[in-house]
Amino acid sequence: MLQVPFIREHKDLVITRLAKRNIDATQMINDVISLDEDRRRIQTELDNTLAxxxxxxxxxxxxxxxxxxxxxxxxKERTVVLKDTSKELNDALNAKAEALNQLLYKIPNVPNALVPNGNSETDNLEVYKEGAIPVLHEGALPHWELAKKYDIIDFELGNKITGAGFPVYKGKGARLQRALIAYFLDKNTAAGYTEYQLPHLVNEASGFGTGQLP
Incomplete structure (x- = not known):
């Protein structure tokens, strides 16, 4: 999810880059900036009132x-008025923040500057290529058919449990997956990466912040 400071400081860039995705984001971006200005103004009023x-x-x-x-x-009578004012400002602040977040959820990430304008994959440009493309012999099988042939991946079970794109690795497939994870962890740790063991569950804010939601 794009952060408000980035949108505020790079308004034209965001609009231009999103146009590459055939999205006219002008109104949405202007609304984000306007809502953020309102939110910050109310926050200042609330802070002053509380102070x-x-x-x-x-x-x-x-x-x-x-x-x-x-x-x-x-x-003391004045503090009663300030208390009521604080509640009104806090309610207004929450409303602005919610409206702002709902709008931010609708704005996708901006594509890289190298991404060309286009409507389909035929408009893509090849930026970099390394090595020779192998020439496969007649009858060569794609990876999904090889996985079924050697019974190392169960696509149907993964789709049933979670959904498309989440296969179940089994037998040698599971061992290979585990070996690859260990290999890349060791390789990157040697290069200075600090390994983390994170929770398998996250809260809603983390889901939205990483773009996994909505």
Whole structure:
């Protein structure tokens, strides 16, 4: 998900890059900036209101201690008003933040500058190629058929459990998958990578933040 500061600082770039995906994002980007300005303005008002309320609370305490009850009661009435104002501002802030997030969810990531304008894969440009493309003998099988032939991947079971794109590795396929994971971890650790063992479950905010949701 694109972050608001990035959108605010690179407005034209975001609009131009999204146009490569045949998306006219002008109105959405303008709305994001407008909502963010409203949100920041309300946040400032809320911060100032809370600061005034805290300062008055301290002053009221001193006045009561010094016996100036009448002055303290007058200021106490002001704190009641500030409390109501704070609630209104907080509600408004939450509403703006929710509207902003709902809009951000609809904006896809911007493509790389090298991505050409186009409507299909035929418009793609080859940027880099390494090595020779192997010439396969007649009757060579694609990887999914090889996986079925040697019974190392169960595509149907994975689709049933989770959905398309999540195969179940079995037997030698599972061992190969595990070996590859260990190989790449060892290789990257040797290159300075710090290995992490993360939770398998994440909260909603993490899902949206990484673009896995919505």
């Amino acid at each position: 005034e309320s805290n300062a008055l609370s301290k002053e009221i305490g001193h006045l009561y201690k010094s016996g100036e009850t009448q002055k303290a009661n007058v200021l």
